[in-house]
Amino acid sequence: MSRTIQSLACLLLLSSCGPSVIIEPLIGDDPAVLAHVQTTRPDLSGFPPASTARALYDALQAQDLEASWSLLSAETQRAFDAHAVEHDLAPSGKALLARSFSQGLPLMGPEGVLMRVRPDSWLLTENLAHFRIKLDGPGDPPGETERVKLYAIDTEERFREVLLVRQDDGYRVHKPVLVTGGN
Numbered sequence: 001m002s003r004t005i006q007s008l009a010c011l012l013l014l015s016s017c018g019p020s021v022i023i024e025p026l027i028g029d030d031p032a033v034l035a036h037v038q039t040t041r042p043d044l045s046g047f048p049p050a051s052t053a054r055a056l057y058d059a060l061q062a063q064d065l066e067a068s069w070s071l072l073s074a075e076t077q078r079a080f081d082a083h084a085v086e087h088d089l090a091p092s093g094k095a096l097l098a099r100s101f102s103q104g105l106p107l108m109g110p111e112g113v114l115m116r117v118r119p120d121s122w123l124l125t126e127n128l129a130h131f132r133i134k135l136d137g138p139g140d141p142p143g144e145t146e147r148v149k150l151y152a153i154d155t156e157e158r159f160r161e162v163l164l165v166r167q168d169d170g171y172r173v174h175k176p177v178l179v180t181g182g183n
Contacts, residue, residue, distance in 0.1 A: 047133070048170060048171050049148040049150060049164040049171045050131045050133075050150060052071055052164060052170060052171040052172065052173065053124060053131060053150060053152065053162055053164060053173060054128075054131070055067070055071055056068060056071040056072075056123065056124065056173050057120060057124050057128045057152075059071060060101075060119050060120040060123070060124075061120060063101040065094065065097060065098045065101075068097060068119070069094050069097060071172055071173055072123075072172055072173055072174075072175075073164075073165050073167060073172040073173065073174040073176070074167060074172070075165075075174065075176040076172070076173065076174055076175050076176045077093055077094075078093070078176070079093070079175075079176040079177065079178055080092075080093025080094070080096055080097060080178065081093035081094075083096065083178040084096040087106065087114075089106055097119065100118075100119045101119070103116060104116030104117055104118060104119075105117050105118070105119045105122055105178075107122065107178050108178070122175075123162075123173060123175055124152040124160065124162055124173075125152040125153070125154045125158065125159070125160045126154060127154045127155045127156070128152055128153075128154060128155075129153050129154055129155045129157075130153055131150045131151065131152055131153065131162075132150065132151040132153060132159075133148075133149075133150060133151075134149035134150060134151055134161060146165060146166050147163060147164070147165050147166075147174075148163075148164045148165075148166075148171065149161055149162070149163055149164075150162045150164065162175075163175065
């Protein structure tokens with residue numbers, strides 16, 4: 001409740017600055033307050049890491065195996081290969097991904113229990129709405145770096161951190177550990 005009061009106090013203070021004030025919503029902001037504030041979301045469609053992550057989400061939704069596989073980092077592909085063979089789930093990681101479209105992705109969960117999850121949910125998030133750049137420090141601008149972190153945010157404003165790495169042919173989604181448990 002006190003956060004709502006603080007947010008409203010800030011809103012009243014900022015509203016006296018004139019109509020040109022636009023507030024960037026933060027993850028976890030109270031939706032009741034945001035309903036009364038002019039906000040904007042940055043368009044990340046031209047940002048290569050966000051474009052790659054969106055392309056992976058679209059490929060997973062379309063169950064496009066070739067496109068989905070090509071948008072995973074080489075290390076993530078190797079982890080899929082090892083997981084498929086180690087647990088005798090499929091002859092390769094790519095075959096495991098193909099099978100996961102209909103049967104779910106078998107991952108080790110808490111206490112070593114094998115669980116099946118949707119690949120889009122595990123790699124990004126279900127019902128993806130948009131991405132937001134995760135800055136590692138105060139004021140760090142997103143740049144052309146080797147590793148980029150984004151937040152994949154769903155239609156209910158739940159989020160998951162997504163790591164992308166730059167490879168020779170562009171950015172690829174990087175998640176080389178095939179376990180669940182809050183990941």
